[in-house]
Amino acid sequence: MIYMKDVMIRPERCLGCRSCEIACAVAHSESKTLFSAVGEKPAPKKRICLEYVPDLGVSLPLTCRHCKDAPCVSVCPTKALHQDENASIVSYDQNRCVDCWNCSKVCSRFSTLYQLILVMGCWSSSMNYNRGLINRQAEAGIKCDLCEGRDMPACVEACPTHALIFTEANEV
Amino acid sequence: MKPEIYEKSIDLASQKILKKAEEEGIETAWDRYEKQLPQCSFGQLGVCCRNCNMGPCRIDPFGEGAQKGICGATADIIVARNLLRTIAAGAAAHSDHARDAVLTFKKMSEGEAGSYRIKDEAKLLSLASEYGILSEGKSPKEVAFRLADTLLQEFGKQDGRLLCTRRVPESRLKLWAELGIEPRGIDREIVECMHRTHIGVDNNAVHILLQGLRTGLSDGWGGSMIATDVQDILFGVPQPRRSTVNLGVLSKDKVNVIVHGHEPILSEMIVEAAEDPELLKLAEEKGAAGINVAGICCTGNETLMRHGTPIAGNFLQQELAVITGAVEAMVVDVQCVMPSLGELTGCYHTKFISTSPKADFPNTIRMEFHEGRAYETAKEIVRTAVENFPNRVPEKVTIPEEKQECMIGFSAEAILSALGGSPDPLIEAIKGGAVWGIGAVVGCNNVKVTHNYGHVNLVKELIKNNVLVVTTGCNAIACAEAGLLLPEASELAGDGLKAVCRALGIPPVLHMGSCVDISRILVLSSVLANYLGVDISDLPAAGAAPEWMSEKAVSIGTYVVSSGVFTVLGTIPAVLGSQAVTSLLTGGLNSVVGASFAVEPDPLKAAELMLEHIDAKRKALGLDSQR
Numbered sequence: 001m002i003y004m005k006d007v008m009i010r011p012e013r014c015l016g017c018r019s020c021e022i023a024c025a026v027a028h029s030e031s032k033t034l035f036s037a038v039g040e041k042p043a044p045k046k047r048i049c050l051e052y053v054p055d056l057g058v059s060l061p062l063t064c065r066h067c068k069d070a071p072c073v074s075v076c077p078t079k080a081l082h083q084d085e086n087a088s089i090v091s092y093d094q095n096r097c098v099d100c101w102n103c104s105k106v107c108s109r110f111s112t113l114y115q116l117i118l119v120m121g122c123w124s125s126s127m128n129y130n131r132g133l134i135n136r137q138a139e140a141g142i143k144c145d146l147c148e149g150r151d152m153p154a155c156v157e158a159c160p161t162h163a164l165i166f167t168e169a170n171e172v
Numbered sequence: 173m174k175p176e177i178y179e180k181s182i183d184l185a186s187q188k189i190l191k192k193a194e195e196e197g198i199e200t201a202w203d204r205y206e207k208q209l210p211q212c213s214f215g216q217l218g219v220c221c222r223n224c225n226m227g228p229c230r231i232d233p234f235g236e237g238a239q240k241g242i243c244g245a246t247a248d249i250i251v252a253r254n255l256l257r258t259i260a261a262g263a264a265a266h267s268d269h270a271r272d273a274v275l276t277f278k279k280m281s282e283g284e285a286g287s288y289r290i291k292d293e294a295k296l297l298s299l300a301s302e303y304g305i306l307s308e309g310k311s312p313k314e315v316a317f318r319l320a321d322t323l324l325q326e327f328g329k330q331d332g333r334l335l336c337t338r339r340v341p342e343s344r345l346k347l348w349a350e351l352g353i354e355p356r357g358i359d360r361e362i363v364e365c366m367h368r369t370h371i372g373v374d375n376n377a378v379h380i381l382l383q384g385l386r387t388g389l390s391d392g393w394g395g396s397m398i399a400t401d402v403q404d405i406l407f408g409v410p411q412p413r414r415s416t417v418n419l420g421v422l423s424k425d426k427v428n429v430i431v432h433g434h435e436p437i438l439s440e441m442i443v444e445a446a447e448d449p450e451l452l453k454l455a456e457e458k459g460a461a462g463i464n465v466a467g468i469c470c471t472g473n474e475t476l477m478r479h480g481t482p483i484a485g486n487f488l489q490q491e492l493a494v495i496t497g498a499v500e501a502m503v504v505d506v507q508c509v510m511p512s513l514g515e516l517t518g519c520y521h522t523k524f525i526s527t528s529p530k531a532d533f534p535n536t537i538r539m540e541f542h543e544g545r546a547y548e549t550a551k552e553i554v555r556t557a558v559e560n561f562p563n564r565v566p567e568k569v570t571i572p573e574e575k576q577e578c579m580i581g582f583s584a585e586a587i588l589s590a591l592g593g594s595p596d597p598l599i600e601a602i603k604g605g606a607v608w609g610i611g612a613v614v615g616c617n618n619v620k621v622t623h624n625y626g627h628v629n630l631v632k633e634l635i636k637n638n639v640l641v642v643t644t645g646c647n648a649i650a651c652a653e654a655g656l657l658l659p660e661a662s663e664l665a666g667d668g669l670k671a672v673c674r675a676l677g678i679p680p681v682l683h684m685g686s687c688v689d690i691s692r693i694l695v696l697s698s699v700l701a702n703y704l705g706v707d708i709s710d711l712p713a714a715g716a717a718p719e720w721m722s723e724k725a726v727s728i729g730t731y732v733v734s735s736g737v738f739t740v741l742g743t744i745p746a747v748l749g750s751q752a753v754t755s756l757l758t759g760g761l762n763s764v765v766g767a768s769f770a771v772e773p774d775p776l777k778a779a780e781l782m783l784e785h786i787d788a789k790r791k792a793l794g795l796d797s798q799r
Contacts, residue, residue, distance in 0.1 A: 018230070018237075022213040025234045034213055035748050043234040158210050 005168055006108055007146065007153055009061060013163035014050075016059035021046045023158030024063075027147050047144040048155045049133050061155065061164060062133045065109070066090045066143040072103035081134075091138035092131040174206065181488070181623035183653055185419040185574035189492040192570050198519060200491050201510065205619040217749030218251040224371040233749055243371055251750035252377035252384075253369040255726070258746075259384045260365035262727025265507055266688055267358045267395025268530075269435055271327055273402045276437050276543045278320035280406065281313045287441055287546035290316060291408040295585075299401055303335060316405070323398055329357035334390060336397045339698050343707040344736060348389070351764065353382055353734065355390035358398075362387060377752055385765065388730030397691035403474070407440050410477035410581040410685065412590070412678075417652040419489065420575030421482035422498045426464040427455050429557045430484060430493055433505035434686065436474035438527055438541045439467070441550035442503065443475050451554050458561045463554065468493060469508050470645060470686035477581050477685050485653075486624075486646035487721075488617040494522050497568035501557035505541075506531045508616070508722060521563040523556055578657035582642070582682035583689075584696045590676055595703045597676075598640075602712060605796045606668030608638040609786035610700075612693050612732070613647050615717030615725050618743050624650040626718030626742045626775045631656055633779035635680040637799065638666035639786065642696070645687040647718070656681045690728055694735060709736030709766030712789040714782035718742035718775055733767045738785045740770045740778045 022034070029037035029044035037044055048063035066083075070090050073083045080096035081103055083089065104114045137143050147153040156166045177190045180202045193200050214220040219231040221241050229241030231250060240246055245253070279285040290296055290312050300307045300315045303322050307315045326334055333354040337345060348354045355361060365387050368374035374383070404410075422428050429446065431439040445451060446463040455463050466484040467475050475481035484493045487508055493499055494516050501523045502513060514534030517524040526536040527549070537556065541549050582590075591597045601607040611634040617623055627650035631641050635656070643651055651657055656664070662673035665680040673680050684692045701708045715737045717725055732739050747753050761768040772778040783799065791797035 017212065018214070018232075019210070019212060021237075022233065023210065026213075034216060035744060038217065038233045038748055039751070043236075046234065046236065158213075160212070 005146075005166055006065075007063060007144070007156055008109060008165050008167055010163050010165065011056075011058060011060050013161045014059055014061060015161055015163075016050060016052070017160065018050050019158040019160060020048050020061045020155035020164055021050055023154040024048045027150065027154035028142075045140065045142050047137070047142055049136075051133065061159075063109070063144045063155070064090065064134050064137060065146065066134075066137065071106040075102040075106050077102065089138050089141065089143065090134055092135050094131070097131070175202070179622055182625045182628065183418070183489075183574075183623060185572035185653075186485070186489055186492055186623060188572045188574075189419060189495050189570065193492075193495050196495075196519075198495055198516065199512070200495075201488060201512070201619050204512070214749075216744070216746055218254050218746035219247050219749035221245060221250045221253065223253065223369060231749060245375065248377040248750040248752040249375050249380070251747050251753045252380040253374075255745075255747055255753065256365050256380050256384045256387070257369050258723045258726045259387050259730050260362045262723040262725065263387050263391035263395065264362050265724050266391045266399065266727065267327070267362070269506065269688060270358075270395040270399035270402070271324075272435065273399050273406070273437065274320055274323045277316065277402045277406060278324065279543045281316035281320055283313070285543035285546065287550075288406055288543070290405060292405050295401070295409055296405045299405070302338070323402065326394060326398065327358045329360065332356070334358065334394045336393045337389075339695060340393065340735075341698060341701045341707050344709070347707075347765065348734075351382065351385075353386040353389065355386055355394055358390050358394040361390040377750065378756065381753065381756060384730055385734040388727050389734050391727045392691060392694055392731030392735065396688040397694065399688040400685070400691045403436055404583070407436055407474075407478050409585050410583040411586050412579060412581040413480045414577060414579050415476055415480040415482055416575045416577055417476075417483040417485075417649060418575045419484055419492060419496060419572045421464075421466050421484055422493065422496055422571045423461070423464040424498070424569070424571055425461040427458075427460045427462070427558050427561045428499045429463065429465045429501045429503060429554060430468055430499055431465060431471045431475065431503050432468040432490055433509055433528075433531075434470040434507040434688075435505045435528075436471065436478070437543075438503075438505055438546065438550065439471045439475050440478075441546045442554060443479055443481055445547065445550040445554040448551060448554070451551065451558060454555065455558045455561065458558055460558065460561045463558065466493075470688070471505060473645065473648060473683075473686040473689075477583075477683070477689075480580070482575075483649055483652065486617055486649035488619065488623045491516055494520055496571050497521075497565065498571050500560040500564065501525055501553065503527060503553055503557075504531070504533070507724070509533065520568065521560060521565060523560050525553055525556065527553070576653055576655050578652040578655075578683070579659060579679050580648075580652070580657060580683040582678075582684050584684070584692045584699065587682060587696060588699070590678055595700055599700065599703060601668075601672050603795060604668075606638065606672050607640050608666075608668070608783075608799065609640075609712035609714070609790065610697075611639045611641045611782055612643070612690075612713065612715040612737065613641055613651075613718065614644050614687065614690055614715070614728065615720035615742075616646050616722050617650075618719045618721035620721075620743050621719045621773070624653065624719075626773075626778075627651065628654040628656070630716055630718045630742075630775035630779050631681055632664060633776050634782065635661075635665040635669060637779070637783055638669040639783070640669060640672075641681040642684050642693055643681055644684050644689050644693070648683045648685075651681050652683065657683055687724060687728065690732070694731075697735070697737065706793070707736055707766065710789060710793065711737075712786040712793065712795070713737055714785045715739040716742070716778055716782060718778065729769065733761060733769060734765050736766045738767045738770070738782070740772050740781050742771075742773055742775065742778060744771050744773070
């Protein structure tokens with residue numbers, strides 16, 4: 001077991017303010033300051049997305065690190081999730097997916113959300129948002145890099161309700 | 173990371189009390205600011221709209237998400253609407269203050285406000301003649317009654333422009349008329365702002381902002397100016413005098429009463445009541461050596477200007493004053509009073525007394541103030557403070573030794589009289605270059621700027637470059653605390669300004685009053701422009717608000733720029749979410765009203781921007797423009 005810090009989502013605390021999205025875009029801008037980043041061309045890209053999940057009735061900040069040796073890829077029985085070894089980018093093929101949810105169980109970042117989804121009893125529609133995000137990021141060639149060079153990822157720092165926390169998660 | 177105390181304030185007295193607060197575990201605005209960080213980016217950019225209940229809506233500033241609100245409003249529309257509401261709130265605050273001053277004035281003239289009288293008959297008569305009221309054969313009270321009626325009509329006026337605009341240079345009036353921004357009724361402009369920003373009314377950013385300019389003008393050349401004029405009649409036109417400022421003015425052995433807020437109507441009475449023999453006797457019985465009234469914010473500036481009543485501090489020092497443990501009563505009226513004072517005064521023996529029918533706060537003693545029995549209420553308030561003196565806990569008291577002498581009281585009238593009755597000597601000094609230009613530096617404190625750092629450094633840089641500075645509000649208090657309001661401060665000025673200050677015996681930084689008294693700066697600039705036969709925008713003058721935070725400051729900035737004075741803001745207004753609005757405010761306005769805004773948090777760079785503007789105006793006037 002290797003223990004390392006990661007961004008964890010506590011969905012019940014999210015108020016949908018999108019502060020994480022903006023902080024993320026600013027952290028990945030040239031100038032690193034809000035007021036200058038607003039005018040930058042090309043516009044900086046966020047790595048975290050607030051997705052409204054109708055079945056849950058809440059908004060969730062979703063983000064993917066496209067981990068090296070991604071556990072979600074290794075447990076996927078149908079190879080619906082696969083990884084480009086060189087770019088270390090995970091992508092998702094909906095046609096191969098059988099909604100087994102193995103990926104959600106092993107993703108440290110997704111685990112708290114997974115618990116919530118289990119309790120709420122609404123399965124597939126929720127997970128689709130995460131996979132959709134993974135695919136959009138794969139296409140754009142961007143991923144969450146935990147804000148390299150910062151002590152605390154910008155999204156976590158920006159969250160006014162601590163729906164995002166930066167804490168130790170066990171990773172296989 | 174928690175900021176160090178020296179990062180919170182440059183003022184030594186404040187630093188000492190901030191240390192005390194830390195030791196006692198007392199929370200201040202700086203701590204609450206830390207807990208707010210990072211602040212909401214949508215709010216900072218001005219792209220959040222809550223004007224209807226389909227929303228709230230917000231625009232993604234990076235283009236990936238929503239670019240329109242549900243009604244279709246773009247970032248430009250949302251930012252402009254929000255700005256208009258901010259201006260309306262600021263203008264409302266100043267103008268409603270003015271209304272109460274005029275109502276008190278009217279009641280006085282009807283004999284229903286026995287505590288008040290006409291203190292400055294000369295100003296009454298000159299205003300009466302300006303408003304076309306015949307005073308011959310009439311008693312001062314009759315003249316006052318007519319004048320009050322005329323002034324009251326300005327608030328609900330339906331036809332024509334505000335009468336104070338007759339003081340504006342002809343060319344500027346013409347410009348306002350062409351743009352359709354001549355201010356009409358004082359209340360009307362504010363109401364129209366609220367109407368226009370309702371869902372589905374005004375949805376053109378430029379059109380919205382023009383109403384913003386007009387509303388600002390209804391404050392500067394309406395509400396604020398009327399407030400200044402009427403308060404001068406009731407309490408006297410300020411004249412130069414000396415006083416002391418900073419937390420060190422609090423007394424170790426006297427009863428300390430703080431008057432805080434913005435109106436002089438009650439504080440004038442409190443200053444009087446503090447000299448009442450009956451209350452002085454009571455103070456002696458309670459073991460106090462007397463009664464010490466000290467001001468905070470503009471209530472403080474009003475009594476400072478007219479009586480030399482000392483000032484304990486500016487906006488960010490209101491909590492610090494209580495934390496000294498030496499304040500028997502914190503008496504507040506309206507505007508810029510932190511609700512945190514409720515919980516804070518509970519940690520000490522301080523009585524928190526709210527007096528305005530409009531403004532209450534947590535944990536106050538209500539002693540509502542009405543003109544009819546003003547002096548009686550003031551006496552009750554002072555008595556409450558005196559009776560609280562024995563509850564002071566000596567172990568909890570720390571009064572910093574820092575206090576600073578200052579010279580204040582420079583109304584437009586006083587400045588003209590210091591010049592020998594005519595603006596000519598000042599104009600000659602400007603022409604010759606001894607006085608390079610005029611800088612108007614005003615505005616609040618803001619926890620986003622180290623307390624007083626922006627104010628003091630900007631002003632020092634200006635006077636070093638021979639710019640004569642006029643100041644009001646919290647900037648004036650900051651300058652006083654830094655010793656800049658003394659004739660001796662001309663040592664810090666450039667050679668030209670130093671010589672002028674020495675010859676006239678004045679400080680290089682002239683305290684013109686409270687924030688409604690920025691109208692005095694407007695009057696002075698009009699006098700200078702008219703004397704030179706130019707527009708205000710032609711004068712070698714520039715404005716700044718280095719630490720602004722209030723909605724009133726936005727209204728002020730708007731009327732100053734609309735009057736033709738380039739203005740540098742030290743904190744960033746919530747408009748950067750719209751490039752159209754931002755570029756209009758920081759550039760486009762130049763071709764509309766001959767002045768614009770700039771934003772520059774670094775006070776030295778801000779001073780340079782002002783100096784460059786002054787250089788350019790000097791050049792245009794054919795004066796020496798090489799510094």
